[in-house]
Amino acid sequence: MRIDDILAGRNGAGSDGPPFSFEFFPPKTPEGERNLQDALVRLAPLQPAFVSVTYGAGGSTRARTIEIVKGIRQSHNLEAMAHLTCAGASVSEIEAILDEMAAAGIENVLALRGDPPADQKRWTKAEGGLEYSHELVALIKERHDFAIGAACFPETHIEAAGPEADLEYLSHKVRAGADFLITQLFFDNSVYLDFVARARDAGIEVPIIPGILPITQVGQLKRMTELCGASIPPGLDRELHARAGEPEAVRDFGVAYATLQCAELLAAGAPGIHFYTLNRSPATRAILSALRLTETAANVA
Numbered sequence: 001m002r003i004d005d006i007l008a009g010r011n012g013a014g015s016d017g018p019p020f021s022f023e024f025f026p027p028k029t030p031e032g033e034r035n036l037q038d039a040l041v042r043l044a045p046l047q048p049a050f051v052s053v054t055y056g057a058g059g060s061t062r063a064r065t066i067e068i069v070k071g072i073r074q075s076h077n078l079e080a081m082a083h084l085t086c087a088g089a090s091v092s093e094i095e096a097i098l099d100e101m102a103a104a105g106i107e108n109v110l111a112l113r114g115d116p117p118a119d120q121k122r123w124t125k126a127e128g129g130l131e132y133s134h135e136l137v138a139l140i141k142e143r144h145d146f147a148i149g150a151a152c153f154p155e156t157h158i159e160a161a162g163p164e165a166d167l168e169y170l171s172h173k174v175r176a177g178a179d180f181l182i183t184q185l186f187f188d189n190s191v192y193l194d195f196v197a198r199a200r201d202a203g204i205e206v207p208i209i210p211g212i213l214p215i216t217q218v219g220q221l222k223r224m225t226e227l228c229g230a231s232i233p234p235g236l237d238r239e240l241h242a243r244a245g246e247p248e249a250v251r252d253f254g255v256a257y258a259t260l261q262c263a264e265l266l267a268a269g270a271p272g273i274h275f276y277t278l279n280r281s282p283a284t285r286a287i288l289s290a291l292r293l294t295e296t297a298a299n300v301a
């Protein structure tokens with residue numbers, strides 16, 4: 001099913017509360033593969049509206065991404081979206097990947113510029129390739145009838161000239177054909193709510209799904225936020241420091257924090273929640289269970 005239909009509640013979708021989605025990445029090791037399969041088995045019964053599978057930095061996991069998306073659709077009967085980037089591929093190579101996705105019955109694509117590979121600091125477009133994600137969105141739109149998602153950055157993309165320029169380029173993506181947006185992770189809901197208000201003022205009307213990272217490890221959180229430029233509010237930083245050296249306490253706190261964050265976002269009108277699972281199930285499972293209990297309680301009252 002197309003994600004734009006799910007978000008609009010078309011085709012009977014959306015009747016079971018807000019759409020929740022889970023993001024996974026293609027693992028590089030046999031242990032990572034086991035973690036992914038384990039996470040899928042444990043998270044599939046929660047019946048997410050869709051899941052998505054990332055595309056390795058520099059375009060490194062092309063075949064694996066499509067293979068995992070196909071596997072999830074077949075084995076778990078879940079709607080699965082493939083991420084696709086402009087990295088390391090010419091236009092004709094990208095076209096071939098899109099055709100392969102269509103032949104596999106994939107209906108949803110998240111169109112991204114992509115991150116450079118780990119050994120490169122700066123993004124450089126491939127020979128005969130694309131420079132920006134809005135070009136990829138336009139290419140996809142022209143070639144296939146996929147539902148197209150794109151990324152957005154409530155705290156502004158790290159390479160952007162500024163918030164206004166970033167928002168202007170975001171509206172290019174939407175005009176080129178992006179049907180919905182998923183945000184970079186953030187920990188302060190006012191950042192998301194202000195961003196959505198600015199996007200609406202700029203004429204961007206498509207659903208903007210908040211991307212939420214359940215905090216499970218402090219070191220990993222610091223690395224990820226440094227890479228993407230997301231800020232850690234001082235209160236959150238204090239609480240994490242207070243639990244330094246107690247991994248279990250950090251995980252418990254991370255679940256509580258994300259649960260409250262999601263509940264507040266949904267109450268404020270967010271169209272769903274996209275969880276960055278990092279191929280682990282316990283935190284996402286706990287948060288989603290709590291959110292669904294809240295909904296049930298609200299319906300009973």
Ligand SMILES: Cc1cc2nc3c(=O)[nH]c(=O)nc-3n(C[C@H](O)[C@H](O)[C@H](O)COP(=O)(O)OP(=O)(O)OC[C@H]3O[C@@H](n4cnc5c(N)ncnc54)[C@H](O)[C@@H]3O)c2cc1C
Binds near residue numbers: 083
């Ligand atoms: C939900 C989500 C999922 C992601 N999944 C992946 C993944 O699977 N694989 C991966 O490698 N990365 C992934 N990323 C990371 C993403 O690829 C990087 O953040 C990348 O640096 C930017 O991607 P983009 O699609 O927003 O790029 P773009 O929209 O192309 O923007 C990149 C930069 O260029 C600027 N810009 C845009 N258009 C123009 C223009 N016409 N002229 C001048 N400047 C312009 C923007 O302001 C921005 O600073 C994901 C990010 C998010 C939020």
